Amino acid sequence: MEEREKASLKSTGRILLAHGAGGKLGHQLVADEILPLFSNPILARMDDSAILEIEGFRLAFTSDSYVVDPLFFPGGDIGRLAVCGTVNDLSMGGAKPLYLSLSLILEEGFPVEDMTRILLSSRRAAGEAGVQIVTGDTKVVGKGGVDKIFLNTSGIGLIPDRRVLASGHNARSGDQVILSGYLGDHGIAVISQREGIFWGEEIHSDVAPLNGLVEDIFRASQEVHALRDPTRGGLASALNEIARQSRVGIVLEESNIPIREPVRGACELLGLDPLYVANEGKLVAIVGRDAASDILEAMRKNPLGQRAEIIGEIVENPKGKVLLKTRIGGTRVVDMLVGEPLPRIC
């Protein structure tokens, strides 16, 4: 990490909400306080899932916790999110997701009816993804111990023989950046529900399992160098991570990035930048230049990739940075998110 970005976490000594936002502070927390305690080469790669080689097979293994508030929002709920999130992390490693664990931490007083509704949603999502929930755990804590319900899912998947691993470290100059569809739907849907703000046209979360789309991509070409789902921290954070890991630059064309009008409007009103808003049913693929049009065509045939676009390319310099060519012909840097995106005053 660059010298100038070593923030003094030590000076506060406490976890801040901002550490969970998916941006620089969160990364620093993990890099400075957590990773050093468990160092091994698998963990050090820090991709969406850990890739394990066992007896000639390559397994992907990942884990995630879900604490979203509100629990239910237009287009989904925490149950669907918990399954799709882990399925997608496995898929981003190029693995076919197979089995999930599902653990619940329930707050005393939480309605069983809501728990059932959430679990049915998990079941439905697992069915869509073709995965099975094979183990789990249930804990109950006293009132205030957690906020209603927290979920954790862990998952394993199998990477097909001879599939080249897609990794954040493999982007190369000349590669094309493909985004699978509209940005910002999930984050705005959740914030709207939470704040009780309603727009003219309802905005729905895009939460969906992406493993089918990923298989379509690999069927079209093996020249898939990196896959990432832009969740917390949005597209900007995902691409900044790849730029750093691969030590390349990324240049994006603003006018090619698909964003729904109501989402754009909502972002303007709230002072949020759609590039930093969470998505739960989108992926970004860094692919070889010659393979780009085949892959794009294959993606557009899948219902989850209908609005796929080539939004930019990988360049040699500036290394580790993401640039945006704006709609009006200017250029600016797309930096990594620092903390929580704070809605502004005026």
Place this chain on the structure above:
Amino acid sequence: MKYIEEFGDFRLAQDLATQIARLSKRPVNLMEVCGSHTAAIFRHGIRDLLPSTIRLLSGPGCPVCVTAASDVDKALAIARTPGVVFATFGDMMRVSGSEGNLQQARAEGSDVRIVYSPLDALDFAQREPTKRVVFFAVGFETTSPLIAATLKRAISLGVENFSVFSVHKLIPPALRVLVSSQEVNIDGFMLPGHVSAIIGTSPYRFLAEEFHTPAVVSGFEPLDILQSILMLVVQREIGRAEIEIQYRRVVSAEGNRRALRLLEEIFCPVYDSWRGLGTIPQSGLKLRKGLKKWDAEAHFDLPSRPVQEDPDCQCGKVLRGVILPTQCSLFGKRCTPENPLGPCMVSAEGTCSAHYRYGVLA
């Protein structure tokens, strides 16, 4: 009309840029005052479309950036008082006083809540009658009428556990300080669009009449900003000095009379301290004497020691347009968005923050 699309049109933007380049002969310093303009200019890469004769300076129109550190200390003292719910706009959370910031206070257990509207704070007061709810009123003329309206409602509903800590400020007195400055020559002002929607254009007349400096009230979309720059360049080139409105779809010359009346009912202008600009007469808003019941400053024991600023922090010079952030020795080294030393770096619309986050690297 779909503003975001149409007002970001590539061809129209390039046309305006061509006109600006053709007309702009003499070098000019144009100051945009409003933090949202600073952010928009960076976000859209406006500088890339301008000729080298035009230098855009950022001014102090970021309410977060100009809130005095001593006021932040007062806010922290209130927030840390047991039994208090401290409601604030999001971007004040990370501004540091001499002992931390509101984000840290929250992590330490104080009940600090981010709201989008002061009405939400009033709502807390009504739902939680055993708590003392204090709203941190930061902002310029765009925001203060809303706080005035909220207070009026609190008064009419008789909500006694609600109060406001006002550090509101007024833009025109700050402009007077800037235009009279010996440090930097400002040849024209891009005026804040939404402040002007409230106050109209007459408070700016002194710029033209006393200082022969043109000023244009500008909107926030790329075409708005480019058109305003064109209007300023035209005035400069033909030697005119007038207050013009580019943002005609929102701003009228007489402003919003109802909002202005509300402000007068609730607030009175006072001598106030601006970070970076010093004390300016009649530049802040405090609650009128008769409203002490709802004035947080009357209810809490507040520190009034002057705060030691970091001697290397150059926010003052940045806020006055004297130096660019890149000319501050702390910029990007000891002072970054993750570890902001000065307020210009804290706010998403602070000049230093914008330069750091959006600025194309050398």
